[in-house]
Amino acid sequence: VPRLSDAAASRGDADRVLAAMARGRWAADVASLADVRAEVLLSEVLAYLGGQPRIRDPRLTALTEHDAEHGGILVPAVLAWLDAFGDVRAAARVLNIHPNTVRYRVRRATEVSGVDFDDPAQRILTQLQLRL
Incomplete structure (x- = not known):
C-alpha cells in the first residue's frame, strides 16, 4: 500500500482472499483480491444472508x-x-x-x-x- 494508513484495509483484503482460497476451488498458493473477487463477494453475501432469517x-x-x-x-x-x-x-x-x-x-x-x-x-x- 502507498501509505501506512492503508495497511489495515490491505490486511483486511488479504484476510478476505485467504478465507476465499481456503473455502473455494483455488489451487494456487498465491492470489490477489482481483483473482478471487467473486468468491470473496459471494461469501460475504452469504454471511449477510445467514444473519437475516427473515429473507x-x-x-x-x-x-x-x-x-x-x-x-x-x-x-x-x-x-x-x-x-x-x-x-x-x-x-x-x-x-x-x-x-x-x-x-x-x-x-x-x-x-x-x-x-x-x-x-x-x-x-x-x-x-x-x-x-x-
Whole structure:
C-alpha cells in the first residue's frame, strides 16, 4: 500500500482472499483480491444472508429439511444443475451420476419445494439459500 494508513484495509483484503482460497476451488498458493473477487463477494453475501432469517424462502427451508431426512441427494443435485446453468450432463459429471438421475432429482426437488426453476428470480434465490 502507498501509505501506512492503508495497511489495515490491505490486511483486511488479504484476510478476505485467504478465507476465499481456503473455502473455494483455488489451487494456487498465491492470489490477489482481483483473482478471487467473486468468491470473496459471494461469501460475504452469504454471511449477510445467514444473519437475516427473515429473507429466506420457506419452500427452500422445507426442501433442505426434507433432503436431510431422506439421504441428502436433492440439494446437491439442484446446486450442481444450477451451477451448470441447467446443463444436465455437466451436473451429472460433477456429481458422478447419470444425467437421468440429475433430471429426476431436480424434478423431485421441484415437487417437494414448489419452486419454479423456470423463473430466474426463484433460481437465483434457490442458489443463494441452498449455499447457506
